[in-house]
Amino acid sequence: xxxxxxxxxxxxxxxxxxxxxxxxxxxxxxxxxxxxxxxxxxxxxxxxxxxxxxxxxxxxxxxxxxxxxxxxxxxxxxxxxxxxxxxxxxxxxxxxxxxxxxxxxxxxxxxxxxxxxxxxxxxxxxxxxxxxxxxxxxxxxxxxxxxxxxxxxxxxxxxxxxxxxxxxxxxxxxxxxxxxxxxxxxxxxxxxxxxxxxxxxxxxxxxxxxxxxxxxxxxxxxxxxxxxxxxxxxxxxxxxxxxxxxxxxxxxxxxxxxxxxxxxxxxxxxxxxxxxxxxxxxxxxxxxxxxxxxxxxxxxxxxxxxxxxxxxxxxxxxxxxxxxxxxxxxxxxxxxxxxxxxxxxxxxxxxxxxxxxxxxxxxxxxxxxxxxxxxxxxxxxxxxxxxxxxxxxxxxxxxxxxxxxxxxxxxxxxxxxxxxxxxxx
Ligand SMILES: *[C@@H]1O[C@H](CO)[C@@H](O)[C@H](O)[C@H]1NC(C)=O
Ligand SMILES: *[C@@H]1O[C@H](CO)[C@@H](O)[C@H](O)[C@H]1NC(C)=O
Ligand SMILES: *[C@@H]1O[C@H](CO)[C@@H](O)[C@H](O)[C@H]1NC(C)=O
Numbered sequence: 275x276x277x278x279x280x281x282x283x284x285x286x287x288x289x290x291x292x293x294x295x296x297x298x299x300x301x302x303x304x305x306x307x308x309x310x311x312x313x314x315x316x317x318x319x320x321x322x323x324x325x326x327x328x329x330x331x332x333x334x335x336x337x338x339x340x341x342x343x344x345x346x347x348x349x350x351x352x353x354x355x356x357x358x359x360x361x362x363x364x365x366x367x368x369x370x371x372x373x374x375x376x377x378x379x380x381x382x383x384x385x386x387x388x389x390x391x392x393x394x395x396x397x398x399x400x401x402x403x404x405x406x407x408x409x410x411x412x413x414x415x416x417x418x419x420x421x422x423x424x425x426x427x428x429x430x431x432x433x434x435x436x437x438x439x440x441x442x443x444x445x446x447x448x449x450x451x452x453x454x455x456x457x458x459x460x461x462x463x464x465x466x467x468x469x470x471x472x473x474x475x476x477x478x479x480x481x482x483x484x485x486x487x488x489x490x491x492x493x494x495x496x497x498x499x500x501x502x503x504x505x506x507x508x509x510x511x512x513x514x515x516x517x518x519x520x521x522x523x524x525x526x527x528x529x530x531x532x533x534x535x536x537x538x539x540x541x542x543x544x545x546x547x548x549x550x551x552x553x554x555x556x557x558x559x560x561x562x563x564x565x566x567x568x569x570x571x572x573x574x575x576x577x578x579x580x581x582x583x584x585x586x587x588x589x590x591x592x593x594x595x596x597x598x599x600x601x602x603x604x605x606x607x608x609x610x611x612x613x614x615x616x617x618x619x620x621x622x623x624x625x626x627x628x629x630x631x632x633x634x635x636x637x638x639x640x641x642x643x644x645x646x647x648x649x650x651x652x653x654x655x656x657x658x659x660x661x662x663x664x665x666x667x668x669x670x671x672x673x674x675x676x677x678x679x680x681x682x683x684x685x686x687x688x689x690x691x692x693x694x695x696x697x698x699x
Pocket of ligand 1: 299301302372
């Protein structure tokens, strides 16, 4: 806070559009001050003709995003306001006062416009700080370069966390005035970012400033800040680990059932997802409308991991069976393992061989191709393994593995590409 204020005073000195003139002496400056302020009433508008309106212009700069708490929607911004207006009572001729052309005065001694920030977080905040001096130019122009560290409320939308973009609106309004009394406008259409110190979590995508064009509303200017989250941290800390964990989760189907470790691996992975869910909870607001899509993805992972546990139990159950495999299960397994293709190919090989032998009427071909000899004599049951419960279990494991892997990768790639491109899932 104090650093900010010092900075402001520095800015105050540096950015003024004219130079100091040091030829006036103390008596002349005292006389100037007395002439200007002896009959000055700071409660009244700085006008001679009170049918006119005071034109107040402001250029706004942003110095930093000090803090952004997405859980509560509180954002703390350090803003600097370069305000300017004309006080018609504070005009003089420099040559009458030893060439003194500007005067620094405490801003509480002169009339200054009162503006408030609409989106204030805990208390109504006035723009500017009374303890910052204002500079009066002999033409009557007042330069007041002031600033605030504002605590604002910003509506947070974390649908696409961690690739989300937040929009914060800041309205500076002089709600005690009517549009006839004050004309408040901005000269630049973007926030000045020359003094911006970068934030490690957010970067400013755009920062626009608009005049209020609606004459019904009190004089105000409107700022729109677009903040993009720097997502690298979350990619490294959440997304990559979760995706890796998910991709190895269904490797339990590649483990030998006899090792007896399958269930413990499956359950450990399930619990790891729970831990990651907690980590996401700490960073994402628990809003129900909208729910962050990453929660749906975590829900998918929970279901996926539970399904693995469930299917794994069935697999162990199958492999623990003994006795005769029912005919139906045998047939299904044969189809799923494509053994029927093998059998058909072997059968057609054999019939072709018979045909060629018969047409030639002799057997040299058989001697040159001993492999054919082998296959012809080998019974079909040697080529195609016997369907046991173990084979049924293996077939089941393979299919579980392939199906779950496909589901997982399709869902993951789809989710993260959608999040990255910020479009719906
Ligand atoms: C200040 O300057 C004026 C005009 O040059 C002169 O009359 C006056 O004596 C000076 N006052 C002091 C304190 O030097
Ligand atoms: C104005 O600045 C002073 C320090 O220079 C600080 O103590 C005070 O709280 C500020 N007032 C407002 C309204 O920000
Ligand atoms: C706001 O209005 C003033 C005066 O009409 C004009 O000079 C200025 O360019 C406007 N600013 C923007 C950002 O449109």
